[in-house]
Each structure stands twice: as C-alpha cells, then as structure tokens.
Amino acid sequence: MSPWAGRPPAGAKVSLLVLLLSVVCSRTGRSERAPEFALTKIEESDIKDDSGKEPIADDDADPEDLEVFYPTHQWQTLRPGQAVPAGSHVRLNLQTGDREARLPDRENGKSDMREEKRRRRLDKMDIDSNSFTSQELKKALAKMKESEKAERMAHEEEVRKKFRPIEQLKEEFEKLNVKMETDYEIMDKLISKFNSSASTLDEKVAALYDLEYYVHQVDNAKDFLSMGGLQLVIEGLNSTEPVLKEHAAFVLGAALSSNPKVQIEAIEGGALQKLLVILATEQPQAVKKKALFALCSMLRHFPYAQQQFLKLGGLQVLRGLFRQKGTEALHVRVVTLLYDLIVEKMLLEAPQHGEQAEEKLQQYRQVRLVPALVEQDWCAVVSKLLALPEHDAREKVLQLLGVLMAFCRERYRGDRALGAALGLLRSEYEELAAQERSEGDKDGYFQELLGSVNTIIQELA
Ligand SMILES: *[C@@H]1O[C@H](CO)[C@@H](O)[C@H](O)[C@H]1NC(C)=O
Ligand SMILES: *[C@@H]1O[C@H](CO)[C@@H](O)[C@H](O)[C@H]1NC(C)=O
Numbered sequence: 001m002s003p004w005a006g007r008p009p010a011g012a013k014v015s016l017l018v019l020l021l022s023v024v025c026s027r028t029g030r031s032e033r034a035p036e037f038a039l040t041k042i043e044e045s046d047i048k049d050d051s052g053k054e055p056i057a058d059d060d061a062d063p064e065d066l067e068v069f070y071p072t073h074q075w076q077t078l079r080p081g082q083a084v085p086a087g088s089h090v091r092l093n094l095q096t097g098d099r100e101a102r103l104p105d106r107e108n109g110k111s112d113m114r115e116e117k118r119r120r121r122l123d124k125m126d127i128d129s130n131s132f133t134s135q136e137l138k139k140a141l142a143k144m145k146e147s148e149k150a151e152r153m154a155h156e157e158e159v160r161k162k163f164r165p166i167e168q169l170k171e172e173f174e175k176l177n178v179k180m181e182t183d184y185e186i187m188d189k190l191i192s193k194f195n196s197s198a199s200t201l202d203e204k205v206a207a208l209y210d211l212e213y214y215v216h217q218v219d220n221a222k223d224f225l226s227m228g229g230l231q232l233v234i235e236g237l238n239s240t241e242p243v244l245k246e247h248a249a250f251v252l253g254a255a256l257s258s259n260p261k262v263q264i265e266a267i268e269g270g271a272l273q274k275l276l277v278i279l280a281t282e283q284p285q286a287v288k289k290k291a292l293f294a295l296c297s298m299l300r301h302f303p304y305a306q307q308q309f310l311k312l313g314g315l316q317v318l319r320g321l322f323r324q325k326g327t328e329a330l331h332v333r334v335v336t337l338l339y340d341l342i343v344e345k346m347l348l349e350a351p352q353h354g355e356q357a358e359e360k361l362q363q364y365r366q367v368r369l370v371p372a373l374v375e376q377d378w379c380a381v382v383s384k385l386l387a388l389p390e391h392d393a394r395e396k397v398l399q400l401l402g403v404l405m406a407f408c409r410e411r412y413r414g415d416r417a418l419g420a421a422l423g424l425l426r427s428e429y430e431e432l433a434a435q436e437r438s439e440g441d442k443d444g445y446f447q448e449l450l451g452s453v454n455t456i457i458q459e460l461a
Pocket of ligand 2: 273274
C-alpha cells in the first residue's frame with residue numbers, strides 16, 4: 001500500500017502552486033468571495049484608481065481555472081481547445097499558425113513590453129481579421145496542420161515535465177521495493193471515494209480536486225471515461241451541494257480540454273444541458289464560473305456541441321448572465337468565448353483545400369452563431385461592456401466588437417451612447433499612449449488599444 005494513494009505527486013503540486021501564486025497574487029484584491037452586497041463598493045474602488053493601472057479583471061482571481069493554461073510574461077503556444085484565462089493576451093502567429101498567449105505586461109516594467117513589441121513587429125502579427133490577407137491566412141492554416149503533430153509532441157513533453165517528480169518518486173520507491181501505484185489505480189480509488197455513500201462531503205470534494213489533476217492528461221481522461229468516472233461527474237453537476245457541483249464542473253472542464261473523445265461522450269451523457277441549467281439558475285458565483293469553464297472546454301473545436309448549444313438556447317442562457325446581479329466577473333469570459341468561437345469558425349472557413357477539412361467545414365456551416373448573436377441583439381450587450389473599467393476587459397470587448405462590426409454596423413451607427421463611450425475611450429487612451437511615448441515606448445499597450453478604438457470609430461464613420 002503506497003503512502004501516495006489518492007494524492008497527486010506532492011512535488012508537482014507545489015511547483016504548480018508557486019507558479020499559480022505568481023500569476024494571481026496581484027489579482028486577489030477583489031475576491032469573488034466578497035459577499036454580493038459589497039459589489040458596488042468594489043466597483044467604486046476600481047474606478048477610483050485612475051493611475052492607468054487598474055486592477056485586472058477579478059475573474060482571473062481563481063487559481064484553479066488557470067491550470068488549463070499557464071500564461072507567463074512570455075508568449076507561449078496554445079494547444080487546440082485550451083482555455084485561456086480571461087485577461088491574457090492572445091494572438092495568432094502567422095509564421096507558425098499557432099495561437100499564442102501571455103499575461104498582459106503592465107505592472108512589470110515597460111522595457112519588457114517594448115522588447116516584446118519590437119520582436120512582434122519583426123515577425124508577428126496580431127490576430128485581426130482586417131489585417132491579414134486570405135493568402136496569409138491560407139499559409140497560416142497550412143502551417144497549423146503541419147504543426148499539429150509537433151504540438152501534440154510538445155504537449156506530451158510538457159506533461160512529462162510536469163509529471164517528472166512522480167517518475168522520480170517511483171524510481172526511489174522501486175529502489176526501496178515499495179510498489180508505486182499507476183495513475184489508473186489512483187484514479188480508480190478516487191472515483192470510488194467520490195462514489196461511495198460512506199464518504200463525507202469533504203472527502204468527495206477532495207477526491208474531485210485530486211482527480212482534476214489527473215484528467216488533464218489526455219490518456220488519463222480516456223481511462224477516466226472508461227472507468228465510468230465521466231458519467232459520475234456529469235451526475236455530480238446535479239448535486240444539491242454547490243461545492244460538489246463546482247468541483248464536478250471543474251473536473252469535467254479539465255477532462256474535456258482538447259479531448260474530442262471525452263467531448264463526444266460528455267455531450268451524449270447530457271453534460272451540456274446540465275451545464276446550461278447551472279448557468280441559467282440561481283447558483284453561487286463559484287459554481288457558475290466553473291460551469292462556464294466546462295462549457296468553454298465543451299464547445300471549443302467541437303462544432304457539433306456548438307450547434308447543440310445554439311439549439312438548446314445556450315446563447316439566451318449566456319445573455320441571461322448579463323441581467324443577473326453579481327455576475328460581472330463572468331461577462332468578460334463570455335465575451336472571450338464568443339470571440340474565440342467566431343474566430344475559430346472564420347479560420348476554418350478561410351479559403352483552403354483538403355477533404356479532411358471539408359467535413360469539419362460542413363459542421364461549422366451549421367453553427368449559425370453570428371446570426372443568432374445579431375438576432376438576440378448581442379451587439380448592444382457587447383458594446384455596453386466598453387464601460388468596464390479594466391483595460392484587459394476592454395481589450396477583449398474591443399476584439400469582439402471588431403469581428404461583430406460587419407454585422408452590427410447599422411445598429412452601432414445609430415447608437416449615441418456607443419459613440420460617446422468610444423469618444424471617451426479615445427481621449428483616455430490618447431493620453432495614456434502619449435504618456436507611454438514620453439517614457440520611450442513608441443507603440444505600447446495603450447497605443448494598441450487606441451488603435452483598436454480608432455479603427456472602430458472609423459468603421460462607424
Ligand atoms: C457507483 O456506486 C454505485 C452504487 O454503489 C455502483 O453501482 C456504481 O457501479 C458505481 N460507479 C462507479 C463508476 O464506480
Ligand atoms: C438532474 O438534472 C436534470 C436536468 O438537467 C433533471 O431533470 C433531474 O431531475 C435532475 N436530477 C436530480 C436527482 O436532481
């Protein structure tokens with residue numbers, strides 16, 4: 001009997017935690033645990049900070065979510081379907097066809113950003129539907145395919161690295177003649193623990209927490225499926241205990257990321273409906289956050305799920321989040337999800353050849369996301385979010401506005417409030433960009449935001 005039964009390798013968890021802490025420590029000022037009645041107060045303190053360095057959107061304050069992708073201050077390549085914490089910068093590298101993400105780089109010295117900018121100007125291009133030709137897109141897509149295999153290998157390497165501590169432990173234990181359990185055995189125990197009526201609530205939560213660690217690995221997630229664990233966590237979404245719901249959604253989201261097999265089984269197992277029920281009903285914010293995380297993992301790169309999502313009224317459910325009080329932290333995530341889904345489809349629809357893509361393309365053609373967005377007047381929902389105080393949030397909103405512009409233009413032209421908001425943003429960013437320049441940064445972050453604002457203003461002229 002191993003002393004490690006049922007627990008993730010301690011070393012790995014610790015190094016992970018250190019990384020996560022460095023990511024989130026500057027963002028925990030506004031805790032989601034703050035009671036809801038304190039919300040207005042929280043907003044005030046945000047607005048008061050007019051130094052141009054507003055705190056980052058608090059929906060990043062949740063360390064567990066970041067386990068999907070760990071942004072650092074360096075650009076890192078995203079794997080297909082990986083969820084990116086809101087507030088990260090994401091771009092398409094046209095040289096490699098990769099999507100890349102990193103933390104926004106503001107607190108941490110302008111020189112980094114300048115360096116980054118310089119490099120970017122040399123060989124990169126931000127994702128922006130207006131700024132690349134179909135020729136470039138084609139090339140990027142071709143490279144995307146080529147790099148798929150390399151990506152998978154890189155991923156395995158990454159996982160190996162993450163799991164190296166346990167390998168070392170295994171060796172040491174083998175030397176001592178202690179049998180080390182396999183991931184399969186550990187997951188089996190955790191599943192039993194979670195499923196057992198003899199387990200306490202805390203034990204069940206702990207089992208889910210540990211499972212989440214294992215199911216990130218694609219092969220483990222498949223085992224999890226064959227052991228019946230996936231169906232159990234899907235049923236867990238129905239639990240009367242919010243904390244179980246929350247952790248069940250967390251495990252589900254992790255198992256779904258970049259894992260088509262699990263995505264298919266989960267949607268057949270009714271996970272999509274259950275997630276939508278959670279998002280549509282009164283639930284603690286933490287539960288909704290994890291449900292939204294699982295929903296993103298379910299929808300990304302899975303057109304069939306996107307179609308079902310639209311059929312089941314998923315967009316209306318997300319829209320409902322904008323009417324409820326106390327869900328502000330979820331709005332930017334929704335905006336990011338919609339933007340990602342639109343761009344995902346756009347990239348596939350870009351002129352290209354190959355039969356392989358044809359079937360996928362057929363599926364995407366049936367995902368009528370943009371028409372549904374326009375019909376439900378998301379144009380207005382999105383443009384109102386420009387009033388958010390955080391630059392990162394605005395950046396996400398501006399991105400989505402950029403891709404929606406072609407469909408919302410008429411609506412926006414008549415919208416005086418939007419015109420006024422854009423005017424205010426323009427003067428704010430003109431000032432911040434000027435300050436940036438005076439510090440020697442010719443085209444820094446605020447210049448970039450100013451550019452986005454100006455583009456939209458021009459398109460409305
Ligand atoms: C969960 O427990 C029930 C009842 O004890 C059992 O029938 C079922 O097979 C268990 N499921 C899994 C996946 O272990
Ligand atoms: C589980 O959720 C479904 C809807 O998603 C509902 O029909 C069913 O009654 C729920 N079951 C329990 C035990 O709450």
